[in-house]
Amino acid sequence: MKNDIILAGVGGQGILSIAAIIGYAAVKSNLYLKQAEVHGMSQRGGDVQSHLRLSSEEIYSDLIPEGKADMIISVEPMESLRYLPFLHSAGWLITNTEPFVNISNYPDEKDVMAEIRKQPRHVALDAGKMAEEAGSKKSANVVILGAASPFIDIPFEKLEEAIHFLFGKKGEDLVEINLKALRAGREYAQTNK
Amino acid sequence: MNKLLLLGDEAIAQAGIDAGMSGVFAYPGTPSTEITEYVRSSPETKQKGIVATWAANEKTAAEQALGMSYAGKRAMTCMKHVGLNVAADVFLNAAITGANGGLIFVVADDPSMHSSQNEQDSRVYGKFAMVPILEPSNQQEAYDMVHIGFDISEKLQVPVMLRITTRLAHSRAGVARKEARQQNQFKLPEDLKQFILLPAIARKRYQMLLNNQEAFQKLSDESLYNQYFPAEDTSMGIIACGLAYNYLMENYPDRKVPYPVVKVTQYPLPQDHIKKLYDTCDEILVIEEGYPVVEEMMQGFMDRGKKIKGRLDGSLPRTGELNPNLVGKALGIPMPETTQAPDLLTQRPPSLCKGCPHIDSFLGLNEAIAEYGKGRVFSDIGCYTLSALPPYNSINSCVDMGASITMAKGAADAGMTPAVAVIGDSTFTHSGITGLLDAVNDNTNITVVILDNATTGMTGGQPSSAFGKIEGICKGLGVEEDHIKIIKPLKKRHEENTQVFREELAYEGVSVIIPRRECIVTLNKRMRQKFKDKAKSES
Numbered sequence: 097m098k099n100d101i102i103l104a105g106v107g108g109q110g111i112l113s114i115a116a117i118i119g120y121a122a123v124k125s126n127l128y129l130k131q132a133e134v135h136g137m138s139q140r141g142g143d144v145q146s147h148l149r150l151s152s153e154e155i156y157s158d159l160i161p162e163g164k165a166d167m168i169i170s171v172e173p174m175e176s177l178r179y180l181p182f183l184h185s186a187g188w189l190i191t192n193t194e195p196f197v198n199i200s201n202y203p204d205e206k207d208v209m210a211e212i213r214k215q216p217r218h219v220a221l222d223a224g225k226m227a228e229e230a231g232s233k234k235s236a237n238v239v240i241l242g243a244a245s246p247f248i249d250i251p252f253e254k255l256e257e258a259i260h261f262l263f264g265k266k267g268e269d270l271v272e273i274n275l276k277a278l279r280a281g282r283e284y285a286q287t288n289k
Numbered sequence: 290m291n292k293l294l295l296l297g298d299e300a301i302a303q304a305g306i307d308a309g310m311s312g313v314f315a316y317p318g319t320p321s322t323e324i325t326e327y328v329r330s331s332p333e334t335k336q337k338g339i340v341a342t343w344a345a346n347e348k349t350a351a352e353q354a355l356g357m358s359y360a361g362k363r364a365m366t367c368m369k370h371v372g373l374n375v376a377a378d379v380f381l382n383a384a385i386t387g388a389n390g391g392l393i394f395v396v397a398d399d400p401s402m403h404s405s406q407n408e409q410d411s412r413v414y415g416k417f418a419m420v421p422i423l424e425p426s427n428q429q430e431a432y433d434m435v436h437i438g439f440d441i442s443e444k445l446q447v448p449v450m451l452r453i454t455t456r457l458a459h460s461r462a463g464v465a466r467k468e469a470r471q472q473n474q475f476k477l478p479e480d481l482k483q484f485i486l487l488p489a490i491a492r493k494r495y496q497m498l499l500n501n502q503e504a505f506q507k508l509s510d511e512s513l514y515n516q517y518f519p520a521e522d523t524s525m526g527i528i529a530c531g532l533a534y535n536y537l538m539e540n541y542p543d544r545k546v547p548y549p550v551v552k553v554t555q556y557p558l559p560q561d562h563i564k565k566l567y568d569t570c571d572e573i574l575v576i577e578e579g580y581p582v583v584e585e586m587m588q589g590f591m592d593r594g595k596k597i598k599g600r601l602d603g604s605l606p607r608t609g610e611l612n613p614n615l616v617g618k619a620l621g622i623p624m625p626e627t628t629q630a631p632d633l634l635t636q637r638p639p640s641l642c643k644g645c646p647h648i649d650s651f652l653g654l655n656e657a658i659a660e661y662g663k664g665r666v667f668s669d670i671g672c673y674t675l676s677a678l679p680p681y682n683s684i685n686s687c688v689d690m691g692a693s694i695t696m697a698k699g700a701a702d703a704g705m706t707p708a709v710a711v712i713g714d715s716t717f718t719h720s721g722i723t724g725l726l727d728a729v730n731d732n733t734n735i736t737v738v739i740l741d742n743a744t745t746g747m748t749g750g751q752p753s754s755a756f757g758k759i760e761g762i763c764k765g766l767g768v769e770e771d772h773i774k775i776i777k778p779l780k781k782r783h784e785e786n787t788q789v790f791r792e793e794l795a796y797e798g799v800s801v802i803i804p805r806r807e808c809i810v811t812l813n814k815r816m817r818q819k820f821k822d823k824a825k826s827e828s
């Protein structure tokens with residue numbers, strides 16, 4: 097088994113929490129894992145990405161080679177396109193549709209969506225709205241993870257377990273909201289992929 | 290023991306704790322910051338009484354580590370590559386004094402300059418100081434090599450360099466821990482003159498360092514982490530240093546490299562392995578992260594006949610971080626077809642946070658200085674350097690920590706008025722104080738703006754050594770009290786703040802303006818914590 101995942105977003109949007117959830121679930125599933133993060137300058141509102149690699153065999157490179165990623169998981173639509181050179185020709189693009197506009201020359205939203213729809217295998221969803229329905233807009237990143245979960249070769253229960261573990265310290269309410277968010281994202285992907 | 294999922298930086302930190310380190314001394318700098326952060330937040334640090342401290346700069350940090358080594362205990366000092374420029378004096382001289390308790394300089398290089406002014410390669414410094422260098426290829430080796438480094442340092446009484454690069458520092462993987470070792474007892478150096486580098490002693494110590502080179506070489510030759518992997522196809526031999534080994538392996542999914550390979554993780558270079566490779570193969574490809582250090586050594590000044598490939602001959606790019614694709618191309622492996630990112634994609638550069646105090650400072654300064662024209666603001670390194678970008682376009686330099694004040698002084702001495710320096714609070718205590726003293730002593734006409742956001746913002750909000758001390762320091766240096774002005778950078782105070790900037794720009798002499806308001810990020814963090822603590826105490 098091998099999953100090479102590019103996580104994309106803007107500094108401060110919580111892609112590292114997605115990585116932490118998958119990471120915990122992967123370790124509990126006895127998989128090898130490598131996860132390259134971006135720290136430093138770009139975290140101040142710049143574009144950030146994380147290379148997350150899961151495998152049943154030992155992993156060497158911390159970086160995913162271009163053209164080899166099994167999926168791009170993005171919490172921001174334009175950012176999802178930035179990493180297309182990494183995506184395998186049979187890979188999936190899973191992205192939030194809500195733009196994060198902190199630059200003056202953000203492209204036309206419609207054009208961004210058109211580019212996303214050009215991708216033969218994509219799931220695009222308004223994660224913020226779905227997260228709000230689950231109880232907190234802040235869980236948008238977990239909705240996106242839910243939408244990616246059908247393509248990740250880790251049992252879904254392990255992801256749920258990770259949410260229990262990682263959010264447990266912050267209270268049962270938050271665990272429930274995030275579990276709801278995760279399931280909502282998954283359901284969306286399963287019906288719309 | 291269960292594996293821990295750790296960043297390369299964190300693996301080094303955990304290894305320090307497990308290897309009986311008594312102290313870590315550092316100044317923050319990407320990508321090294323998380324080492325000290327991890328030690329500071331680990332519960333074991335408190336239990337074991339380990340000192341984990343943020344120093345004023347890399348030099349003061351490294352000297353504290355050397356002092357701890359003098360006292361017989363294991364110490365680590367951590368910095369980013371350019372931090373070693375600041376600590377170079379102690380680093381090179383510590384190679385001569387030697388160590389007593391184990392001493393490791395952890396230096397994190399930043400090829401591709403993700404968060405740095407340059408991509409200098411610390412192995413050059415290691416060679417310059419003539420000390421052993423360890424260059425782990427993965428998180429587990431990073432962990433292991435801290436243990437090895439301390440052992441070498443104590444056995445051969447020499448400081449050891451542990452060199453990592455951004456990708457290892459900031460990538461996570463499973464790490465197995467070793468059994469924890471006790472800290473050393475306090476123990477003075479056997480020779481109480483060891484650390485006195487007066488010429489007569491220094492010459493002796495220097496000779497000892499030179500004599501020790503053979504032992505360093507032997508350690509490298511015998512290191513289990515420097516490996517020779519034979520293979521059939523001898524049309525090429527490969528030298529892969531540190532992290533580069535991973536990119537090599539990535540290109541062979543069955544993990545069978547057809548060419549003989551030497552994996553280098555310890556310097557001086559393992560002579561036996563390299564000789565054997567050179568003699569066996571028709572040509573050599575050197576894959577290394579950073580400068581073509583090994584490649585140049587292989588090439589030598591006089592061409593010895595065999596072709597050496599790498600960053601110098603164009604097989605790999607001369608600059609920037611490596612990756613599996615670049616290495617694959619150098620190996621002649623066809624790369625998969627890739628989709629281009631669409632043209633509509635725009636850059637998303639980092640920017641000052643919404644509500645950042647620096648914004649109001651620069652808006653005031655911009656307005657006040659407009660009448661003098663552009664090109665008069667020397668800046669320094671920190672979040673505030675982002676004011677170089679639109680919409681502010683406020684500053685004209687960013688060179689090295691502290692250079693704002695001294696460059697402004699030099700320009701003022703050349704006749705520029707006004708000459709302005711903009712420097713953060715942490716940068717000021719790192720390297721700005723001495724420059725300000727120069728300006729006071731010469732009564733130079735400069736205006737120094739010390740942006741006091743009560744933290745080291747750029748690297749994630751470490752405490753600032755300057756906290757609560759800035760006016761006192763300026764006064765102590767001799768800046769006139771009437772020209773030390775504290776303002777609160779807020780939108781609603783824009784007019785009055787701009788007026789303060791105007792007055793001090795017009796003043797002929799050294800003036801200091803201190804815009805003081807906490808960084809929004811640390812403020813929010815503090816508020817959240819307060820809220821949590823309150824909720825806890827109520828329940």
Ligand SMILES: Cc1ncc(C[n+]2csc(CCOP(=O)(O)OP(=O)(O)O)c2C)c(N)n1
Pocket residue numbers: 316317318319347369371372373375405406670671672673690712713714715716717740742744745746747748753
């Ligand atoms: C010699 C050296 N050490 C460390 C760094 C990394 N570094 C860049 S900016 C900075 C912190 C600046 O803090 P401060 O001056 O308070 O400004 P702020 O980011 O808070 O605005 C650090 C540690 C560096 N570039 N050079």
Ligand code: SF4
Pocket residue numbers: 140640641642644645646647672742746747808809810811
């Ligand atoms: S981290 Fe703090 S100092 Fe840096 S840009 Fe944000 S608010 Fe400003």
